[in-house]
Amino acid sequence: MPDLEKLHEAVIEGDWKAAVAATHAAIAEGVPPLTIVTGCLVPAMDEVGRRFECEEYFVPEMLLSARAMKASMAIVRPLLAASGAEPVGRVVIGTVKGDLHDIGKNLVASMLEGGGFEVIDLGADVAPERFIEAATARHANLVALSALLTVTMPSMKTTIDAFQAAGLREKVKIMVGGAPVTQQYADAIGADGYSDSAGSAVALARKLVAA
């Protein structure tokens, strides 16, 4: 399907205008919205993630690809909702309290969206109560916590503890990430998962909501 190939290429190349054009063309041709997402946007963002891992793509290239993907999703999303398609999962994502770093978190949020998730992005410096509020209000089944400083990593534990204290720990899966975070730390604080890259975050998220 030439339009999907063009869309795939537009996302890889970080060309949001071409992505918009190809998306409109694909819809006009009758390509189902879900196919656009799972058959094109998801594999395209997976490839972008792979290139980042190999250091072919850096943060700017990732951001441009995410921009193109989001431009396409903006068109597809209302059609998906209208067709009654359910998202793969609902994830509340944010950088924990005290930490203002968000580029990595933004990339993961984009990748999750491209991966078929409904993403509720709370931004940075998010207190545990806000995570709980959003997860409850939006019926999220996944919470993703980001931290970039060893000084703010303890906020990950307080957030998980807060879910526990509120009696909500069983209702959500909680995953953690960020440069100084490790599997060992994730295990120590009782997180359900840890990933060390934006690409593997999507795979982990899919696994966690399927369980």
Place this chain on the structure above:
Amino acid sequence: MRLKLISCEVLFREMCHACAHSPHQVDLEFLPKGLHDLGGKPMAAKIQEAVDRTPEGAYEAILLGYGLCGNGLDGLQARHTPLVLPRAHDCIALLMGSHERYQAYFESNPGTYYRSTGWLERGKGLQQLTHNTMGFDESLEAMIGKYGEDNGRYLFEEMTRYRAQYRKLTFIETGLEADGKFVAEAAGEAEERGWSFERLPGDLAWLGRLVDGQWTDAEFVVAAPGQRIAASYDARVVKVRT
């Protein structure tokens, strides 16, 4: 004692001052600013290289002028000579004089950018150490030049938005500033970014205890030969493991 100090160059003035006043004989080596941008494991490898260059039997201990630094000291192994590391997350804690003071200040002052003499004057013209930071200090013109008008502008906005999320610049004043240019530069940077500005008195006593050999367990972790430094994920910041 004869001691070897391997320190980040960001602490240049403070370490030289401390060593000059130490009762011990301290040999100093500075490593480049910004190793933390490489990521935890690559930074640890670089510091391990410096540790491994230290001849056996020459020193009673190797002192590290670092904190955990984003796990850049995690996994560092003492070979034939013990390693001594302050229980600090990073150099800002060291300049403030205690882990508790840093923690309290950090929590009550979210969105703060820290500066000191070393943060201002060291590492200027630093070669991009890693792709992880590529693009974050480029100008709008440079981004447009590389990515075109539309994408360039978008990237510049995305990658500098963090500046709007920071609200304050705190200059940690140690008393070692030879003249007013450091404060002036820090104040100027704050004004340029639209942040508020604070001059915070630093406290060099912790660094002093490092080079004076006063290594209480509360403030320092000591790795005996064969042991490794590790993140402890608690208020003690670091621990040793075999």
